[in-house]
Amino acid sequence: MRENFWTYRRNGEWLEMAAETIAAMSGPAASRTKPLEAGSHPHDVRLWLLALAVFPPKWVNRLFSAGGIRCERGIVKLRTFEAADPAADPMYRLAQLPPVSPLAAAVLYEDDWCLVLDKPSGMPVHPSRPGERGTLDEACARLGLERNDPLPAKHIHRLDDDTAGPVLYAKNDLAQQRLDEAMRAKRIERQYEALVHGVMRRRRGTIEAPIGRDRHHGSRRRVSASGERAVTHYETVRIYAEASLVKLRLETGRTHQIRVHMSHIGYPLIGDALYGGSTRLLGHQALRGERLTFAHPFTGHPVEVTSPAPDWFLQLEAGLVRSRKS
Numbered sequence: 001m002r003e004n005f006w007t008y009r010r011n012g013e014w015l016e017m018a019a020e021t022i023a024a025m026s027g028p029a030a031s032r033t034k035p036l037e038a039g040s041h042p043h044d045v046r047l048w049l050l051a052l053a054v055f056p057p058k059w060v061n062r063l064f065s066a067g068g069i070r071c072e073r074g075i076v077k078l079r080t081f082e083a084a085d086p087a088a089d090p091m092y093r094l095a096q097l098p099p100v101s102p103l104a105a106a107v108l109y110e111d112d113w114c115l116v117l118d119k120p121s122g123m124p125v126h127p128s129r130p131g132e133r134g135t136l137d138e139a140c141a142r143l144g145l146e147r148n149d150p151l152p153a154k155h156i157h158r159l160d161d162d163t164a165g166p167v168l169y170a171k172n173d174l175a176q177q178r179l180d181e182a183m184r185a186k187r188i189e190r191q192y193e194a195l196v197h198g199v200m201r202r203r204r205g206t207i208e209a210p211i212g213r214d215r216h217h218g219s220r221r222r223v224s225a226s227g228e229r230a231v232t233h234y235e236t237v238r239i240y241a242e243a244s245l246v247k248l249r250l251e252t253g254r255t256h257q258i259r260v261h262m263s264h265i266g267y268p269l270i271g272d273a274l275y276g277g278s279t280r281l282l283g284h285q286a287l288r289g290e291r292l293t294f295a296h297p298f299t300g301h302p303v304e305v306t307s308p309a310p311d312w313f314l315q316l317e318a319g320l321v322r323s324r325k326s
Contacts, residue, residue: 007021008021008298010080010081010112011077012081013079013080013081013082013083014070014077014078014079014080014081015077015078015079015080015081016075016076016077017075017076017078018074018075018076019035019036019071019074019075019076020074022049022052022054022076023035023036023052025052025054026052026053026054029051029052029053030052032051033048033051033052034048036048036071036074036076038071038072038073038074039071039072039073040071042064042067042069042070042071043064045069045070045071045076046060046061046063046064046069049069049076055078055174056174056177056178058177059173059174059177062173063078063079066079067079068082080172080173080174081112081151081171081172082151082152082172082173083149083150083151083152084144084150084151084152085150086145086150089141089150089152090130090131091137091138091140091141092141092144092145092150094131094133094138094141095138095139095141095142095144095145096145097133099134099142100133100134101123101133101134103120103122103123103134104120104139105117105118105119105120105123105136105139105140106118107143108166108305108306108307109303109305112171112172113170113171113172113174113175113296113297113298114168114169114170114171114175114179114296114297114303115140115143115153115168115169115171116166116167116168116169116292116305117136117139117140117143117166117167117169118164118165118166118307118308119136119159119163119164119165119166119167119289120164120310121161121162121163121164121284121288121310121312122161122162122284123135123136123139123161124136124161125137125155125158125159125161125167126155126158136155136167137155140153140155140169141153151171151172152171152172152173153169153170153171154169154170154176155167155168155169156168156169156170156176156179156180156183156188157183157188157190157253159289160256160259160285160287162284162285162287163192163285163287163288163289164287164288164289164307164310164313165192165288165289165290165292165307166289166291166292166305166306166307167289168188168292168294170297174297174298175297175298178297178298179294179297182294182295182297183253186251186252187294187295188292188293188294189249189291189292189293189294190249190250190253190289190291190292191247191248191249191289191290191291191292191293192247192248192249192250192258192287192288192289192290193237193245193246193247193248193287193288193290193309193313194245194246194248194258194262194269194285194286194287194288195243195244195245195246195269195270195286195313195316195317195320196243196244196246196262196267196268196269196270196277196286197242197243197267197268197269197270197277197278198242198243198244198266198267199239199240199242199243199244200236200239200244200246200267202236203235203236204233204234204235204236205233205234206231206232206233206234207230207231207232207233207234207261207262207264207265208229208230208231209223209230209261209264210223210224210225210226210227210228210229210230211223211224211227211228211230211254211255211256211257211260211261212224212226212227212228213227219274220256220274220275221254221255221256221257221260222260223260223261223264227254228252228254229252230252230254230257230260230261231250231251231252232248232249232250232251232252232257232258232261232262233248233249233250233251234246234247234248234249234262235247235248240320240321241320243270243320244267245317246262246267247290248262256274256275258287259272259274259275259285259287260275262275263275263276263277269285269286269287270282270285270286270316271283271284271285271286272284272285272286272287281316281319282312282316286313286316288307288309288310288313289307290306290307290309291304291305291306291307292304292305292307293305
């Protein structure tokens with residue numbers, strides 16, 4: 001699809017696009033749909049949009065019910081970038097308070113539709129209880145306030161508190177619907193790096209083992225026949241005297257999946273005391289998100305975001321290099 005098919009203008013809360021541009025985006029459906037007349041009633045614009053099937057029907061109907069569809073002089077206007085109310089939204093209310101965490105999350109990618117933040121180790125993605133401070137969601141909301149653009153950004157996936165790496169946010173309802181669907185369809189690829197105990201014997205492989213709750217430990221997960229399907233692909237990158245650097249790609253997204261799977265095959269993560277790792281060299285699991293790949297929620301164009309290795313990961317690996325057998 002040609003780039004100019006996706007030409008749009010953001011005017012405050014409104015997405016503005018020429019009617020012929022939207023028709024071009026629909027491909028063959030445009031030839032079967034009556035052209036939109038200038039100044040059409042919002043109801044007629046809604047029916048036209050539904051016939052073209054460019055946008056999700058649920059989203060189009062919600063916009064119409066809230067007065068979010070207009071057509072003026074051949075320009076279709078859709079209220080796509082509706083702002084949150086900072087005085088009422090719980091996360092924006094927290095973001096207006098002085099920060100409580102010394103940790104900072106760098107912006108790896110941002111546009112009108114989505115945002116990728118580089119979560120540091122030790123920062124939760126979201127509150128585990130109402131009013132909890134110092135989360136990545138709070139940092140995201142604070143960023144919206146700083147830009148004077150308080151969009152209702154929502155995280156699409158999560159990372160464990162001590163796992164560093166990129167986290168994807170949708171900045172509006174249309175982006176969230178499309179990214180949530182991509183997540184369910186496993187079209188968002190997440191690649192990780194981990195330093196594990198032991199010398200990996202296989203160069204690459206796939207771990208397919210269901211994961212469920214550990215009845216004897218509330219915060220643990222375990223491989224269980226009654227658990228949910230979980231698939232992790234791995235590749236051994238480097239071998240040290242008593243450890244290995246491994247790249248991992250998730251096909252599913254179960255809680256603690258990488259940590260459970262690597263422990264299950266006998267290679268727990270360095271620092272991961274919960275799953276059999278030693279904390280002698282590191283006080284938390286040696287796991288980081290390295291790369292995030294997804295289709296842009298508006299254009300569909302591929303987006304690849306890479307997170308630089310944090311200092312603690314590099315320092316740990318440097319120590320392993322010094323102990324490597326010749």
